[in-house]
Amino acid sequence: MSDTPAANPRLDRLTLDLEQHAAAGGWDQPPHLFALVETADLLRREPQLAADLGLVEGDPGGLTPVDQGDLPEHATLDELLAGIVWPPEVLGTALSVERLMVPPAVEKDMPQDEDEALRWLAGHPERQEVRLVVAVLRDGSRSSALRMRAHDHEQSVLTGRDLVPGLADALADTLAD
Numbered sequence: 578m579s580d581t582p583a584a585n586p587r588l589d590r591l592t593l594d595l596e597q598h599a600a601a602g603g604w605d606q607p608p609h610l611f612a613l614v615e616t617a618d619l620l621r622r623e624p625q626l627a628a629d630l631g632l633v634e635g636d637p638g639g640l641t642p643v644d645q646g647d648l649p650e651h652a653t654l655d656e657l658l659a660g661i662v663w664p665p666e667v668l669g670t671a672l673s674v675e676r677l678m679v680p681p682a683v684e685k686d687m688p689q690d691e692d693e694a695l696r697w698l699a700g701h702p703e704r705q706e707v708r709l710v711v712a713v714l715r716d717g718s719r720s721s722a723l724r725m726r727a728h729d730h731e732q733s734v735l736t737g738r739d740l741v742p743g744l745a746d747a748l749a750d751t752l753a754d
Contacts, residue, residue, distance in 0.1 A: 584738070585714070585718035585720065587638070587639070587640065588640070588669070588712055588714060588718050588719075588720045589720045589736065591613070591640055591642065591671070591712060591720070592671065592710050592711075592712045592720040592721060592722050592736070593722055593734070593736065594642075595611065595642060595671055595673060595710045595712070595722075596673070596708070596710040596722040596724060596734060597731070598673075599673040599708055599710060600708070600724060600729075600731070604675065604706070604708070604726055604729075605675070606673075606675065607647075607648070608648060608654065608657075608672060608673065608674040608675075609644055609645075609672070609673040609674075610644075610645045610648055610661075610670065610671075610672050611642035611643060611644055611645065611670060611671040611672070611673075611712075612642070612643045612645060612663060612667045612669075612670060613640045613641070613642055613643075613667065613668055613669035613670060613671060613712065613714065614640065614641055614643060614666060614667055614668060615638065615639070615640060615641075615666075615668055616632055616634075616639040616640060616641045617634065617639070618666060619632065619641050619643075620632060620633075620634065622666070626643075630643075640668065640669065642671055653691070654674065654744075654747075655747060658672075658747045658748065658750070658751055659747075659750075661751040662751060663751055663752055667752070668714055668715055669712060669713055669714035669715060669718075669752065670712070670713060670748050670751055670752060671710060671711065671712035671713075671748075672709075672710070672711055672712075672744070672748060673708065673709070673710045674708070674709055674744075675706065675707065675708050675709075676706075676707055676709060677698040677699065677704045677705070677706060677707075678704065678705050678707050679698065679701050679703050679704050679705070680703055683701065683703055705725050705726070705727060706725070706726035706727070707723050707724065707725050707726065708723070708724045708726075709721065709722070709723055709740070709741055709744065710722045710723075711740075711741055711744045711745050711748055712748075713745055713748045713749045713752065714752075715752050717749075719738050719739065719745045719749075720736070720738060721736065721737060721738070721739070721740040721741055721744075721745065722734050722735065722736050722740075723735040723736075723740050723741070
């Protein structure tokens with residue numbers, strides 16, 4: 578038997594909702610980090626915040642993303658995520674971020690040095706600008722959505738559990754006890 582959590586349709590829907598929210602803001606946005614909290618718990622603990630967000634009692638186990646606002650200065654996304662630890666009432670986290678990507682067959686040729694890799698990516702003819710939304714829960718559930726700038730419409734959003742496994746792992750590490 579696998580220890581991989583089963584598909585989580587609620588998390589998949591939330592991930593798509595966050596991607597649509599990011600898409601409404603247009604391209605060239607900074608990263609957005611979200612705490613994923615149980616809606617009922619948020620209503621109980623923070624009634625004013627819940628009211629400000631327009632939350633009402635929903636289905637049991639429903640999650641609400643809470644945008645963490647402006648993120649601290651960071652040289653890399655890895656550096657930012659390495660400094661984050663969530664309290665127990667945060668059941669998960671999600672991140673919306675824009676990146677340059679190349680096909681996996683080409684990625685093996687990318688330089689190891691970060692500055693060189695960024696220059697290499699920026700000049701590569703097969704590069705694609707993408708928006709990634711990755712969400713993880715403490716129970717191991719994962720969901721991700723990817724939208725290419727060149728195919729910027731809702732019907733072309735790719736979804737899956739492990740589209741960006743390294744980023745999902747880094748997010749999951751922020752939830753570790």
